[in-house]
Amino acid sequence: MIKCTICCSNFKITTDDEVYYCIQCDHYQYFGNDKLEIFDHPKLSKSLDSLRKKQSEKIVNKLKSLYPSLDNLTAIEVGAGKGYLIKEVKKVITKCYALDMDITYKNELEDYGIKFKQGNLDDENNFKNIDIVLGSHVFEHLINPNKFLTDIDTYDIKFLILFIPNSKGWIFSFGKALNKLGISLLWKRLFQKNSNSPHYHYFSEKSLTKIAEKNNFKVVASLNLNMVNYIPNFKRVTATEPLIISIVSSVVLSFLELMNKVFKVSDSKVYYLKRINE
């Protein structure tokens, strides 16, 4: 029997034989094979530009309201990519770093006064003398998220901000229902199957809180964020799907996002964590 990575309870099987579910901590985990197809191509990133910027502003505004005196701290965004989040953080924190394996955006980030470190999360040295670690859509891509939390617990990290997908939204629920009916397109997309970097984990508030506490962090606040725009974004889906599917799914996704707003739930969520003994 496979055990849950978060709470070690026995997993339950789901309709999808690559995805397991833990009742105890309300957590989904994907056990698919790594594929070589690159998913995050430039066309997709471009269509998400304005959404990512808006999300980053909201994340940093909340951070400011939680901790008004941030200026003297040092922050790092891990798996930064274009660094939407760290660029916004730079407006309130002087010393900022971006960590990424890929150096594509190195110069752009340095123009913002953000220091660039090339590397991955396994290199613990990147967390020396850092106060705040931020990760936007990174944590769910780690096969073993415990390792990352244990590593940063070794250093004197005060705050951790994680922006991750959430299994409590309408889009996830709809994808799950369709998959039960044999239509797996949205479900596969939610886990980013067939990509070189799938979502290994789909967290709930319960499972995120559990993994945080196991690693000496506690959740002090959270923020619901949109996964898609309320106005259908055809460009986003055409980047990965054929035209007719993309038109229909854009409209459906935006409708589901509106339902999230009405019911005050969300398909992606930001968690603000603080070290327990701080």
Ligand SMILES: [Zn+2]
């Ligand atoms: Zn569990």
